[in-house]
Amino acid sequence: MTGNGHRDYLRIATEEAFAPPEVISEWRGLLERGDIDPGFASLWGFFLTTRAERPQNVVARLQDLGERRLSDMDFTGIDKQIISLTAPGTQIFDTDRATGIATLANDQLADACRAHPDRFAGLTAVAPQDPDAAAKEIERGVTQLGFNGVIINSHTHGEYLDNQKFWPILEAAEAQDVPIYLHPNTPSRGLIGPIVEQRLDGAIYGFAVETGLHLLRMIVAGVFDRFPRLRLVVGHLGEALPFWLYRLDYMYASRVSGRGGQSVELLPSEYLKRNVWITTSGMAWEPAIQFTRQVLGGDRVMYAMDYPYEFEADEVRTHDELALTAGERRELFQGIAERVFKLDTAAAKG
Numbered sequence: 579m580t581g582n583g584h585r586d587y588l589r590i591a592t593e594e595a596f597a598p599p600e601v602i603s604e605w606r607g608l609l610e611r612g613d614i615d616p617g618f619a620s621l622w623g624f625f626l627t628t629r630a631e632r633p634q635n636v637v638a639r640l641q642d643l644g645e646r647r648l649s650d651m652d653f654t655g656i657d658k659q660i661i662s663l664t665a666p667g668t669q670i671f672d673t674d675r676a677t678g679i680a681t682l683a684n685d686q687l688a689d690a691c692r693a694h695p696d697r698f699a700g701l702t703a704v705a706p707q708d709p710d711a712a713a714k715e716i717e718r719g720v721t722q723l724g725f726n727g728v729i730i731n732s733h734t735h736g737e738y739l740d741n742q743k744f745w746p747i748l749e750a751a752e753a754q755d756v757p758i759y760l761h762p763n764t765p766s767r768g769l770i771g772p773i774v775e776q777r778l779d780g781a782i783y784g785f786a787v788e789t790g791l792h793l794l795r796m797i798v799a800g801v802f803d804r805f806p807r808l809r810l811v812v813g814h815l816g817e818a819l820p821f822w823l824y825r826l827d828y829m830y831a832s833r834v835s836g837r838g839g840q841s842v843e844l845l846p847s848e849y850l851k852r853n854v855w856i857t858t859s860g861m862a863w864e865p866a867i868q869f870t871r872q873v874l875g876g877d878r879v880m881y882a883m884d885y886p887y888e889f890e891a892d893e894v895r896t897h898d899e900l901a902l903t904a905g906e907r908r909e910l911f912q913g914i915a916e917r918v919f920k921l922d923t924a925a926a927k928g
């Protein structure tokens with residue numbers, strides 16, 4: 579335990595990644611065989627070849643659920659990580675392999691959470707390729723493994739969660755009362771062409787295009803009318819959607835009346851303020867954080883680091899120094915995460 583000194587809040591980081599060695603090895607195999615999703619080829623071709631010597635040493639850090647991770651958390655002052663299987667997780671595999679990988683990843687993560695219950699919490703990985711199996715895994719994650727939500731790494735072979743075939747997953751998350759973290763992936767095959775041409779497909783821009791679009795598709799398809807209690811968490815300050823709120827609402831009417839789009843019960847901004855929570859992963863930038871708090875509400879924006887892809891003590895300090903009241907800061911770092919993910923942090927409060 580890192581000891582939180584004079585702080586009266588825990589720093590809970592909510593979008594923190596891991597990958598079992600078996601998954602990294604399977605991904606290497608996919609890259610060697612070729613003929614794969616172009617976003618995966620671009621991003622993981624990069625991480626698994628040229629990136630190895632990079633200071634963050636992302637690939638090694640992803641695979642550690644023990645001392646190295648704990649020591650990195652101590653170094654940056656993170657009390658607790660909410661850990662999930664990194665993108666694209668299972669979603670690059672065929673159905674059977676994906677389901678097996680989800681089970682394997684969840685068992686490894688659950689072991690780590692049991693070993694360090696005050697430092698780690700976990701999200702359930704699923705294989706959306708088999709929605710009924712995924713729904714069962716969500717139930718196992720909550721009832722047997724003690725997980726606090728579900729991770730979905732955006733598209734699955736170019737398909738999105740507004741497709742009703744995936745709705746057993748949403749139904750299970752709502753029934754178990756756990757949030758789905760809608761995490762970025764590289765843009766799907768149909769979206770990536772002009773983005774990857776200029777190597778903009780990763781965290782610099784493509785992740786936000788893909789993931790913001792995914793959330794918007796869910797909203798206008800009526801997902802949150804069918805599942806009004808479903809909770810979604812979205813990183814990177816909402817993948818740019820908060821900046822678009824006015825225009826989304828303004829243009830929504832013409833989308834329905836003039837262009838034949840499906841009508842839903844609320845305006846896009848109303849779903850974002852009812853069903854969606856936002857994290858600051860990779861966006862340690864005060865103007866954007868304050869803007870997002872202003873337009874969505876301070877009770878919707880919580881802290882994330884995005885370890886190990888982001889691993890910067892300065893970014894933690896930026897969050898510590900935001901112009902917030904002590905109570906607002908405690909909510910940003912701790913309170914919202916405790917409620918949305920239903921964390922038991924009593925053990926870590928000493």
Ligand code: CA
Pocket residue numbers: 593595761859884887
């Ligand atoms: Ca991330």
